[in-house]
Amino acid sequence: MRKMVRLVSTLVVITSAAWLTACSNKPVTKQEPTAMAAPADPKIVAAGKAIATGRSQGNCLACHMIEDGASPGNIGPPLLAMKARYPDKAKLRAQIWDATAANPESAMVPFGRLKVLTDDEIDKVVEYIWTL
Template identity: 50%
Template sequence: MSIAFSALALTFLAATAPAHAQSAVADGQKLAFDRGKGNCLTCHQIKGGDLPGTIGPALVDIKAKYPDRNELVAILTDETKRNPQTMMPPFGRNRILTSEEINAIVDFLETL
């Protein structure tokens, strides 16, 4: 019975993982486009976003530019550690975004 339960649990996890990933991407896009939270559109052009800014680079080919996910997380958390002259707000350091929200935005950015 334990083997059957384990197989059922693995099947469930495999079936729900893509749905969870899609949910994280959708949550990340919502946060990125939210003018009161991520606010990425204020400075960046993003496919599907309205009224983008031009202060920062266009967010395209992100996975190719940043193959290491942790680098994107660090940029959103506190880019001033890497570049003290940046105009990028330290979303994590200033607690504008939680680590879960930052990871959701990174999930979304990796689809661009």
């Protein structure tokens, strides 16, 4: 009986987690997660870097250390080894789009969900961050 309850609750957690991830991943569909091998377009990466490090838009440096970016904050983890940490680019995008989907207590700004950045801007930021 108890085993049953545990099984059911585990199942519920798993399905709801899967559902949540599926939801937050929605805008990713146009991106191929297997684009790993393809080299990133340097123009897009540069545009992403401008958004990520500028103060008015992404302002990632407010909370994250990035390369040699000037006066970084330390609220979030340093952005390095991103390919190793996010083998699936879509997961990285989902994290930037809305980190509170995976962790409701995350202090990270939901850049996509609350429209701080457009989908296109987020795509560019993801390309840049993934090179780090």
